[in-house]
Amino acid sequence: MKTTINQKGFLIDGTKCIGCRACQIACKQWNELPAEKTEFFGGDGYQNPADLSSKTYTLIKYREVIKKDKLVDWVFHKDQCQHCLEPACVSACIVGALQKTAAGPVVWEDRRCIGCRYCMLACPYNIPKFEWYSINPDIKKCTLCSDRIENGLPPACAKACSTGAITYGSRDELLKEAKKRLKSGPDTYYQHIYGEDEVGGTCVLNISSIPLEEFGYPGNLPKESLSTTTDPAMKSIPGVVIGLGAALGITAFIVNKHKKQLSEESQSQGDQS
Amino acid sequence: MTNHWIDIQHSDVIIIIGSNAAENHTISMKYVNMAREKGAKLISIDPRFTRSSALSDVYAPMRSGTDIVMIGGIINYALQNNRVHKDYIANSTNGSFLINPGFGFKDGLFTGYNEAKRKYDKKTWGYQLDARGNPKQDKTLKDPNCVYQIMKRHYSRYTPEMVSGITGCPVETFKEIAELYTSTSAPDRVGTIMYAMGTTQHTVGTQNIRSYAMLQLLMGNVGKSGGGINALRGESNVQGSTDMCLLFHILPGYLKTPQPKDVDLAAYIKHYTPKTNDPKSANWWGNYSKYITSLLKAWWGEHAQKDTAGGFAFNYLPKREGWMDHITLFEQMYAGQFEGFLIWGQNPAVGGPNVRKERKALEKLKWLVVADLWETETAAFWKAPDVNPTKINTEVFLLPAASSMEKEGSVTNSGRWAQWRYASIQPGDAGWHGDARPDLWIVDAMFKSLKAEYKKDPGKFGDPILHLNWDYGTGDKVDPHREPDVHKVAREINGYYIKNGKPAGQCISFGKLKDDGSTASGNWLMCGGYVNWSSKEGKRSDTHYVKNEAGEFSNRYARRINEKDEPKVQKLIAAGRTTGLNLNWSWCWPVNRRIIYNRASVDLKGRPFDKDKWVIRWNPNLKGGKGAFEGDVPDGGWAPGTKYPFIMLPEGHARLFAKGLRDGPIPEHYEPVESPFGNENPLSGQAVNPVILQYYKGTKVQRELNPIGKNDKYPIVATTYRLSEHWQAGAMTRNQPWLAELMPDMFAEISRELAEKIGVKNGQKVKVTTARGSVTCYALVTARFRPFDLVDKNGKKIVVHQIGLPWHYGFQGIATGDAANILTSHVGDANTNIPEFKAFLCNVVKA
Missing domain, CATH: 1.20.5 (Single alpha-helices involved in coiled-coils or other helix-helix interfaces)
Structure with missing residues (x-):
């Protein structure tokens, strides 16, 4: 596995999240993304819009945890690009529009994107989104606010989070912190750090009271990077x-x-x- | 708040009740999470499993309108199981005070009730007095007439089974929270209660809060870090607006509005100045005359002389007769009793109780002035979907106002911290919105115009206007290009000495205010916030240094020194002082005291009950061996044991038993005016609070559009609330596309069980109807609401459904929908007449 020593990322702790969506708005504000037209709700609970899109890079999802027909918990999850250490989308991109930066973020460049949508197929998390409405469509997704990071600022969503649910920092430190929290809260946390090993590891680490699979994330992903399979596949x-x-x-x-x-x-x- | 936001982190057990802090006070959850990281437990008590409940360790469901049963049950649990802080009760509360033996309580009524007048004669509610006129006490708390024993008897009826049958909370869950919360009765443990409008907006709202405060006193939690009774205010500066008297019954600094019987200043002062013969009582309100006189001097300056208009221009103050609250004002408006109305930053056509009646009332006006950022539903009431504009004669003026980010001044948060805020943009700057004006400019211009009219014709009583002390630096004429000087306002609010009729320096604290006309202060509580500069105030490069044509000042609201950067404070913290007081960050009333009643956090020798996070402690080595308190600003510097801790009360002890309220000295449960039990109350023969105002039984005009529903036709309990994504009556957020995206439409949250019963699926539309009207909206079907298993007066088990509706929506803006307050009524609390928004009856059908 590649060194992650200088890579930045998030520790997203669902047990501290209140589902207020300040992060979702901060993302739209910083990235100057337009609002989407919604009606009622687009998913469980208060979710809106229905999915990530070229206008929505991050999204809070809500799950009612029901056991024996009784509500036992209500859990929130922040959906966004996981910023793989070895991203499949980057290796699938034939024009180099998607790139992994040394600081961690997987970023895209409009100028190069040809709209082939290979990255969408390659991503195990269904993150890159296409500008379907545009006559000149590109791929869009969360950049971990690479532009802010380069200027010494925390990503917009992390800055807006008031409860400590989103911690921004060095991935190595965050991983240590995640392990510490799991160890000190055996009853609070589902004992898995999603993103520690999945597809070779991601810059975004998720811990929660329930498995991320409950939010539609794939379980049993290989521990190896998908790019090691995409690359030869493309080249073969x-x-x-x-x-x-x-x-x-x-x-x-x-x-x-x-x-x-x-x-x-x-x-x-x-x-x- | 007795304490402040940051202090929540020091709690061992936190109750969130009548509040959805996670959604409406998101920042509070930062400190709740910090407490939880240290092992604190969070209890969420709510009819609905909310985003606050999502972080809780225990969630206790509770039918809307039954707080006193729930808290009374915990009080009973504490008293029966001896899980109370006895020393604290004996030394700091009136638990040991003996009450008149004639006092009693029977079947829901306290002694002295007059049914014809619907009012209590409080003769029997007093203390037994000794020869010197001081209350008799039994420190052993055993005398059957002592408050402690009266409480014990009163709440013995609030058994876990009774609690469960009325609130719908399962007995085991109730016992779990009672056991958990009463663990804070140990001197080294502490709990806090966070509450908001879910508590206050009931016919028993004031008594709801009393019940929380009493529980905190029994636990010994008031005055301590991590404790207290914490009202989470509904707007960023609502604490400031209350301090500055934006309520009908008070003047700035919680002085009383005069009534006709207060014929002159002397009579008024006599009326409101409490007395005590106990030398150990500080009786701070004994200073009343100084504060009112200084206020009159601030307002009428040289015209307020000892012998003018009832003394210091006292009779210039308007006097009120009876209630002048929101409901009453709109009832009067509806009855055609006044012709004009000014509305500032408020949107009653969405936010008022009984929206249909209030919109109709606006039609009776000759003119209406709305100062707002948007054309709100109130400004646009004449073009609401269901009205015909050609039939309405009201002339509406919309004054475009500047937003909070466009104005300089102080903002007082829930923790009483007044913080200075700077304008991000000034009128006239590039990017300034059209003719928008800061409120201060609007008020200044309005007053000057008014004064010009009075100059032409002073009419019957022009002096209060013509003599008003009003000069904020913009000259005599209205000038759109001159902004009033907000620092001048701040200096006046603080107060100043007067020499030879002229201001002669800022007062340093309210201890310096006088009742002889030699001082002026716009609000005695804020005295000390804006003072003359001296080297003690810091460096001239600090954020709070102000220099202008009037001199050099310390604007303490603008202080920005974090205690982490103060080595002296860090030494105290190393010795156990609690963290987060930040005495040099902003300024807080009174006298920068961050945790009020802090003398109750120490024993009679000045030793803190809680040694790890003490607020104040007596240090005998200070002041050259005389000794002094260190830590927070104490509630008076007297040596420990020489003065009682609750200095605002003449008896110096916190009131477990309080004579002041209209509906009883101890909280008793009454059902909401619209109750699923009909006209019954399982606890007594008195269904509803016996002393509330009853406009719904009043004159024909008062009864119009304000009928009360019964449980046969409206069997479902309903409540209203706010969402993180929208703000109050919605103008600021429903016009915001990003927020409209998150919460685009009006909806009702209903349980899976009710949905099945009425045949509606998630995302389909429902019609919610009360006796006042109906709204149509989406149904959000959720397991977070569950039907309540209740037990009625006859012991019969009944299932009661409850729904909830956000009240943000209206017909203007991007995100629109029916206003939930179409459903609510003109019924209010017995003491304040705050509307009973939070518990009413409805019916729900598929639309």
């Missing part, structure tokens, strides 16, 4: 990859040119107004 059919790569490369060229034009247009319009 070189003809297709090269052919597809070439075709997509041309598309990318056209799309990017169009995009550049658009952005110049909007800029000049901005100047006029």
